[in-house]
Amino acid sequence: MKSFPDSIQAGIEFSSELFRKAKRAVVLTGAGISTPSGIPDFRSEGSGLWSRDEPLEVASLLTFRTHPENSYEWFRPLARQIFEATPNAAHRALAELEKAGYIHSVLTQNIDLLHQKAGTMHVVELHGTLRTLSCTQCFQQVDSMPYLKPFIEQGRLPHCPHCGSLLKPDVILFGEQLPQKTWLEAQRESRTCDLMLVAGSSLEVMPVAGLPMQALDRGAHLVIINNSPTYLNVRADVAIQANVSDIIPAIAEQVLYG
Ligand SMILES: [Zn+2]
Numbered sequence: 001m002k003s004f005p006d007s008i009q010a011g012i013e014f015s016s017e018l019f020r021k022a023k024r025a026v027v028l029t030g031a032g033i034s035t036p037s038g039i040p041d042f043r044s045e046g047s048g049l050w051s052r053d054e055p056l057e058v059a060s061l062l063t064f065r066t067h068p069e070n071s072y073e074w075f076r077p078l079a080r081q082i083f084e085a086t087p088n089a090a091h092r093a094l095a096e097l098e099k100a101g102y103i104h105s106v107l108t109q110n111i112d113l114l115h116q117k118a119g120t121m122h123v124v125e126l127h128g129t130l131r132t133l134s135c136t137q138c139f140q141q142v143d144s145m146p147y148l149k150p151f152i153e154q155g156r157l158p159h160c161p162h163c164g165s166l167l168k169p170d171v172i173l174f175g176e177q178l179p180q181k182t183w184l185e186a187q188r189e190s191r192t193c194d195l196m197l198v199a200g201s202s203l204e205v206m207p208v209a210g211l212p213m214q215a216l217d218r219g220a221h222l223v224i225i226n227n228s229p230t231y232l233n234v235r236a237d238v239a240i241q242a243n244v245s246d247i248i249p250a251i252a253e254q255v256l257y258g
Pocket residue numbers: 135136137138139140160161162163164165
């Protein structure tokens with residue numbers, strides 16, 4: 001077992017206790033939970049993808065509509081990393097906690113499918129998913145798997161099997177609204193939980209960053225684990241500034257076997 005500084009160890013123990021007592025715990029995850037799996041946080045400055053291009057521009061709905069090949073070209077290395085990535089200890093620990101009945105749902109800002117690959121059943125994908133593509137003309141939705149490989153390896157753009165028009169990944173681009181059904185579900189999860197764990201999110205991207213506030217307003221406990229402080233650390237029951245792939249497995253071990 002890893003050993004931690006006293007203050008972090010105390011945070012792990014208190015968080016475990018909150019999980020044990022919670023009747024409905026909800027987890028909100030961001031890019032920080034996937035960086036240990038090799039997926040860059042393309043929204044944060046200094047990451048490889050940001051320095052090459054301006055994602056706010058190439059990954060925007062406007063660019064996709066006017067120059068979809070530019071968006072796809074920018075997306076290609078990220079798609080490869082996502083396709084090849086495997087879940088890390090934090091994803092696996094959350095899946096175990098869910099299986100044991102300690103977690104009701106995982107809300108994620110990530111599009112990388114790593115929670116699902118780890119075995120988590122109830123995932124709310126706030127920024128959409130790479131699992132499916134939708135036709136830009138006839139809106140038919142298709143499974144992305146048969147299209148991903150030819151795209152990643154040969155750069156072949158995916159076209160609709162029904163009408164031949166370009167397909168768009170069902171991920172939310174900059175400038176695009178969150179899907180209403182998903183957003184309502186995320187709000188409901190946040191308002192009905194009695195414990196929220198924020199893991200690997202700096203809580204900077206609205207409107208998702210407002211979800212923990214909705215939980216707090218209804219009296220839920222809040223645990224935040226992230227490499228950098230967030231605007232809600234002052235209001236959290238526990239705030240641990242460290243790597244989620246170290247801390248979440250330690251919490252899970254304490255909850256399950258402690
Ligand atoms: Zn079509």
